[in-house]
Amino acid sequence: MKKFIAGVAGATIAVLALSACSAGGTAATSAAAGASSAAGGSIKVSLIAKGTSDYWTLVKNGAEAAGKDLGVEVTYNATDTENEGDKQLNLLTAAINDKPQGVAIAPQDGAQDGAPTVLDQAKAANIPVAVFDTPLKSWDGAIATIASDNEGIGAQAAENLSKLIGGKGKVAMVIQGVTGTAALRRDGFANWMKANAPDIQVVDIQNGEADPAKSRDKAQAILQANPDLAGFAGTSDYSTIAIADEVAAKGGTVKVVGVDASPDVLTLLSEGKIDGIVTQNPYQIGYKTVSTLVDQVKGKAPAEKTIVSEAAWVTKDNMNNPEIKQITG
Amino acid sequence: MAATSTFTAILIADAGLRLPIWVGILGGLLAGALIGLINGSLVAYVRMQPMIATLAMMMVCAGTALVIANGKTISLRSIQGWESIAMGQVIPGVPNGVTILILLAIIAGVVMNKTAIGRYSLAIGSNKEATRISGVNTRRWEVLAYVICGVFTGISGILMSSRLAAAQPTLGQGYEMYAIAAAVIGGTSLRGGRASIFGAVIGAVTIQTIFNGLTVMGVQDQWQKVVLGVVVLIAVFVDIMRRGGKEE
Numbered sequence: 331m332k333k334f335i336a337g338v339a340g341a342t343i344a345v346l347a348l349s350a351c352s353a354g355g356t357a358a359t360s361a362a363a364g365a366s367s368a369a370g371g372s373i374k375v376s377l378i379a380k381g382t383s384d385y386w387t388l389v390k391n392g393a394e395a396a397g398k399d400l401g402v403e404v405t406y407n408a409t410d411t412e413n414e415g416d417k418q419l420n421l422l423t424a425a426i427n428d429k430p431q432g433v434a435i436a437p438q439d440g441a442q443d444g445a446p447t448v449l450d451q452a453k454a455a456n457i458p459v460a461v462f463d464t465p466l467k468s469w470d471g472a473i474a475t476i477a478s479d480n481e482g483i484g485a486q487a488a489e490n491l492s493k494l495i496g497g498k499g500k501v502a503m504v505i506q507g508v509t510g511t512a513a514l515r516r517d518g519f520a521n522w523m524k525a526n527a528p529d530i531q532v533v534d535i536q537n538g539e540a541d542p543a544k545s546r547d548k549a550q551a552i553l554q555a556n557p558d559l560a561g562f563a564g565t566s567d568y569s570t571i572a573i574a575d576e577v578a579a580k581g582g583t584v585k586v587v588g589v590d591a592s593p594d595v596l597t598l599l600s601e602g603k604i605d606g607i608v609t610q611n612p613y614q615i616g617y618k619t620v621s622t623l624v625d626q627v628k629g630k631a632p633a634e635k636t637i638v639s640e641a642a643w644v645t646k647d648n649m650n651n652p653e654i655k656q657i658t659g
Numbered sequence: 660m661a662a663t664s665t666f667t668a669i670l671i672a673d674a675g676l677r678l679p680i681w682v683g684i685l686g687g688l689l690a691g692a693l694i695g696l697i698n699g700s701l702v703a704y705v706r707m708q709p710m711i712a713t714l715a716m717m718m719v720c721a722g723t724a725l726v727i728a729n730g731k732t733i734s735l736r737s738i739q740g741w742e743s744i745a746m747g748q749v750i751p752g753v754p755n756g757v758t759i760l761i762l763l764a765i766i767a768g769v770v771m772n773k774t775a776i777g778r779y780s781l782a783i784g785s786n787k788e789a790t791r792i793s794g795v796n797t798r799r800w801e802v803l804a805y806v807i808c809g810v811f812t813g814i815s816g817i818l819m820s821s822r823l824a825a826a827q828p829t830l831g832q833g834y835e836m837y838a839i840a841a842a843v844i845g846g847t848s849l850r851g852g853r854a855s856i857f858g859a860v861i862g863a864v865t866i867q868t869i870f871n872g873l874t875v876m877g878v879q880d881q882w883q884k885v886v887l888g889v890v891v892l893i894a895v896f897v898d899i900m901r902r903g904g905k906e907e
Contacts, residue, residue, distance in 0.1 A: 382731055411832075533877075547867075579746070592732075594824075
């Protein structure tokens, strides 16, 4: 809500500044104010996200950068956690009522079933809808879905972990949920192991509920139960940090891989406590969501219904490369 | 109660200012005491329902934590010495978190059994009116009980953020139920008048052992919650039986 108000306030100020310019203001002020909203006519797009972690900050940064580059106004709102489907639907309804030229949603599990009805209203009002980060099942009215291939990410983590432990031994996972992206990554990981690594045994997969403390408890118990564990994988930043800290506390030789690069994950990577991470490109997801919507508004429909944002394998060795730096922020 | 998150977040704010660690700790404890003071005043002087007042305050705190942390997790990894508050080992082989727990439990046990605040708290919980008529300023003692509770919540926030080397503004959601479960398993009466510090510690250890044991056994999270709920129900049932089926 605060962001929403700030967004509205910002827009108001920009509009005021512009009208002042047209009334004979100086060129200097018009350039400053025009950067955010003037150049694109009055295109306004609204993004509804579902979290406040570092990952979502990167999505937001990408979306705002696209807004700046394309000269459109971007409103970004998000629920605090991924367990507030009803709240997310309220945000979505409010965004649509604000009559933007485009709207995009990263549907959380709790909003999956309720979103179609609300999005139908957007469609009826001729507002193009894009879906980002997480695919929206049960509604096919979106102009495009901009997301990572989460099963592919799980498989990528599995493949690299298998290489790190020489293709044999026991591995385990701590995941951040049992639905949505967490489930896809888990399945991608487990299926890859089953198909390609006959000598690797996935001994346990536990849910840390995207809660750092609970994730650590799970990681600790798994290490207690399996003293001969060879590899350990997390499916989100919190679960990966929890695993790395527990493995380091135990002082073992367990190889640790994970998903998503938050600043703490990168610190642990540089300290050698994490061996590698598959990282999505949240910045690119945010950027592409806005640019896809803007293209649509300007009459250019996206070529594909699914726009995959490529994931990258980041290790201590390549983490400082410029192209990786841009992804990890 | 569940204001843990606020403390954590306040500490971070302090860390953001790069103030020394002890300032952060003091800030967390003071914030806890302040929230306890507000809770206590609302209950004792404004006569609000304790459950409603604290639930409302919980929402205020959870929201405030998000506001001051700007909605983000704040890393404390770079703060020298912060992790060692809970994870260091002053006594070799025993993490400080455990040492602190034992020390606090002993202090709390003494306070509960040997001091006026402890005895009055139990008396107020048992029968507020009778305690008041006996000439005890029940309101003042009630407020003090809430302040102590707040300080302890502050301590838990500090320990949690130390263990995680980060402060997450959404941390601790749902933990109030674990706290209640621990107290109930330990034989504390929710209707007041009966409480045991030792019992509560045993209750907390029991809960954590259940979670840990089930994870070691490879039982999934969903079922772990079912088991915990059933254990709490059994604990309450056994308690009723022990007192001969009488309702308080």
